[in-house]
Amino acid sequence: xxxxxxxxxxxxGVSGVLALLPGWAPGVPAGAVLLGxxxxxxxxxxxxxxxxxxxxxxxxxxxxAKHGTDLPPAAATLLVASAVATHHQAAALAAALxxxxxxxxxxxxxxxxxxGLVLVLSAVVAGLxxxxxxxxxxxPLELLGLAAAVLAAALxxLLGRSDRRR
Amino acid sequence: xSGPGWRPTAALVRAVGLGGALLLAAVLLRRVDLVVLxxxxxxxxxxxxxxxxxxxxxxAIRIPADALLEGGRAELAATVTAADRIDVAVVELPLxxxxxxxxxxxxxxxxxxxxxxxxxxxxxxxATRWGRHPVGPAxxxxxxxxxxxxxxxxxxxxxxxxxxxxxxxxxxxxxxxRAEGLVGGHRSRLPxxxxxxxxxxPFAVGDRLRRVNWRVTARTGALHVTSTYSDRDTxxxxxxxxxxxxxxxxENSLDTGVRAAAAVAEHYLRAGxxxxxxxxxxxxxxxxxxxxxxxxxxxxxxxxxxxxxxxxTPGPTVTDVVAPAAADALVVLLSPLATASSLTAVAALARSxxxxxxxxxLPDGLRPDPRGDWTELAFRLWRLxxxxxxxxxxxxxxxxxxxxxxxxxxxxxxxxxRAARTAR
Numbered sequence: 001x002x003x004x005x006x007x008x009x010x011x012x013g014v015s016g017v018l019a020l021l022p023g024w025a026p027g028v029p030a031g032a033v034l035l036g037x038x039x040x041x042x043x044x045x046x047x048x049x050x051x052x053x054x055x056x057x058x059x060x061x062x063x064x065a066k067h068g069t070d071l072p073p074a075a076a077t078l079l080v081a082s083a084v085a086t087h088h089q090a091a092a093l094a095a096a097l098x099x100x101x102x103x104x105x106x107x108x109x110x111x112x113x114x115x116g117l118v119l120v121l122s123a124v125v126a127g128l129x130x131x132x133x134x135x136x137x138x139x140p141l142e143l144l145g146l147a148a149a150v151l152a153a154a155l156x157x158l159l160g161r162s163d164r165r166r
Numbered sequence: 167x168s169g170p171g172w173r174p175t176a177a178l179v180r181a182v183g184l185g186g187a188l189l190l191a192a193v194l195l196r197r198v199d200l201v202v203l204x205x206x207x208x209x210x211x212x213x214x215x216x217x218x219x220x221x222x223x224x225x226a227i228r229i230p231a232d233a234l235l236e237g238g239r240a241e242l243a244a245t246v247t248a249a250d251r252i253d254v255a256v257v258e259l260p261l262x263x264x265x266x267x268x269x270x271x272x273x274x275x276x277x278x279x280x281x282x283x284x285x286x287x288x289x290x291x292x293a294t295r296w297g298r299h300p301v302g303p304a305x306x307x308x309x310x311x312x313x314x315x316x317x318x319x320x321x322x323x324x325x326x327x328x329x330x331x332x333x334x335x336x337x338x339x340x341x342x343x344r345a346e347g348l349v350g351g352h353r354s355r356l357p358x359x360x361x362x363x364x365x366x367x368p369f370a371v372g373d374r375l376r377r378v379n380w381r382v383t384a385r386t387g388a389l390h391v392t393s394t395y396s397d398r399d400t401x402x403x404x405x406x407x408x409x410x411x412x413x414x415x416x417e418n419s420l421d422t423g424v425r426a427a428a429a430v431a432e433h434y435l436r437a438g439x440x441x442x443x444x445x446x447x448x449x450x451x452x453x454x455x456x457x458x459x460x461x462x463x464x465x466x467x468x469x470x471x472x473x474x475x476x477x478x479t480p481g482p483t484v485t486d487v488v489a490p491a492a493a494d495a496l497v498v499l500l501s502p503l504a505t506a507s508s509l510t511a512v513a514a515l516a517r518s519x520x521x522x523x524x525x526x527x528l529p530d531g532l533r534p535d536p537r538g539d540w541t542e543l544a545f546r547l548w549r550l551x552x553x554x555x556x557x558x559x560x561x562x563x564x565x566x567x568x569x570x571x572x573x574x575x576x577x578x579x580x581x582x583x584r585a586a587r588t589a590r
Contacts, residue, residue: 048176053180056180056207060187064197067199069196069197071197077202078202084203084206085207088177088180088210092312092314093313095176095177096254096309098256098258101256101276103276104275104278106278107253107277110312111253111313114210118206121205125205126201129199129201130198132198149186149189149190149192152204152208156178156211156314157182
């Protein structure tokens with residue numbers, strides 16, 4: 001296994017552990033933690049499989065269960081969000097690289113630049129989201145939020161359609 | 167049915183599925199922190215897919231047009247082209263056993279590819295064994311949109327790299343036993359027109375004036391001329407016994423035989439002689455005697471296809487195979503001399519009246535695969551019997567010499583030449 005691939009797999013593992021850290025708190029379902037740990041082993045060994053998704057699902061469940069309906073600390077939220085993003089990006093790159101591949105430096109630079117841009121924009125989004133005043137919900141607002149969520153998830157799907165041509 | 171195209175990877179499914187679920191959960195649970203968790207997943211997907219590739223990537227491999235020599239190096243290259251940007255193009259160029267990547271070279275490389283810019287992925291290799299080596303198919307695995315889309319593997323055709331069985335040249339300082347042509351590079355034992363000084367003798371009728379040695383003539387007072395040996399060529403018939411292959415590469419008998427045949431052929435062709443080749447396992451691919459550089463290429467082209475073939479059906483005898491060769495040809499038999507049939511073939515060649523040299527290609531360190539308690543003893547008995555048979559061949563006037571590279575046949579050729587003169 002080449003050094004770059006080894007380092008990437010290590011990054012997948014470390015970021016996965018950080019994302020799963022909230023799972024060690026009381027009140028978190030043990031199943032989620034177990035799923036996360038199994039997924040973590042799978043993500044390191046086969047990053048192109050569904051295992052990284054298992055890690056992220058377990059991390060999200062653990063995070064949600066840990067804090068219930070309370071708003072968690074902003075620093076902890078940003079830390080877990082960064083770990084989730086890093087795990088996702090590192091697994092995406094590691095999945096594209098065979099174990100014995102010698103990786104050109106430009107590939108790493110390109111992915112690092114993309115990951116940096118995503119983190120910066122996510123930080124902006126996080127700042128806006130966490131800075132919003134906590135107001136009582138209303139039906140129209142919640143419907144608007146649902147529509148925005150669906151739209152945000154549908155946008156990558158539309159962009160990823162393979163039959164589109166320039 | 168749709169053709170190949172850019173397909174979503176597990177990373178895209180993960181980003182959209184989990185990001186969307188987190189956003190929905192954020193709205194339903196009124197948890198704004200879940201938006202923060204979903205943001206990098208969805209933003210990364212949107213940013214990545216905004217510059218996604220659409221066109222198909224292409225891959226081509228380039229191999230050296232000229233044949234390699236054993237131990238030689240060459241640069242193979244796979245070139246990736248794409249109309250759109252590809253973030254990771256993983257190029258894999260599988261190598262056969264006879265080619266190894268040079269120190270530091272990797273057979274799997276991951277490079278980025280810009281739109282419309284061909285990206286060469288070089289691979290420096292070293293030829294470790296003769297033969298026709300299939301290279302490839304080279305495989306390209308392209309990933310775009312920062313790992314969110316991938317293209318099915320693109321494969322090239324299999325290319326062939328030829329490695330000639332030449333490394334160190336064979337050099338024989340002595341002449342061939344019997345030079346038979348009228349012209350050539352060898353010093354004949356007969357006086358005549360040539361470049362090799364034979365001596366100074368008194369002038370005789372028919373001598374050319376330009377041969378007069380004025381210094382000796384002035385000293386002795388009688389007309390003297392410088393005499394030379396005539397330069398002649400000969401025919402060398404290489405008989406490769408590939409009906410058996412003993413030992414393990416690279417020290418197996420077939421490899422040694424092929425390398426020796428190539429070296430001997432190169433040496434004699436460089437000296438201007440005519441060289442013929444017979445592969446006993448495939449007599450239908452015999453190469454008639456010719457000379458010149460292009461003939462060496464022809465011989466090597468046959469040698470690189472040598473394989474150990476053992477046929478149960480009786481083919482033409484070795485006497486039949488060498489019959490077209492000239493009566494004065496030097497026959498060089500390259501064989502492990504491990505079976506009664508090969509020893510009989512040598513004896514038959516010797517009885518044909520030609521000068522025969524048997525090159526023993528049996529590996530020095532040959533050990534049998536253990537098959538029982540008696541394997542070792544049986545092997546020792548076989549070696550003793552073989553030694554006795556080789557001794558009998560020597561009594562028939564067939565020198566048997568192990569191949570030791572350049573200069574292997576010097577002593578043997580000298581002895582054979584002496585024997586040939588005595589016989590005449």
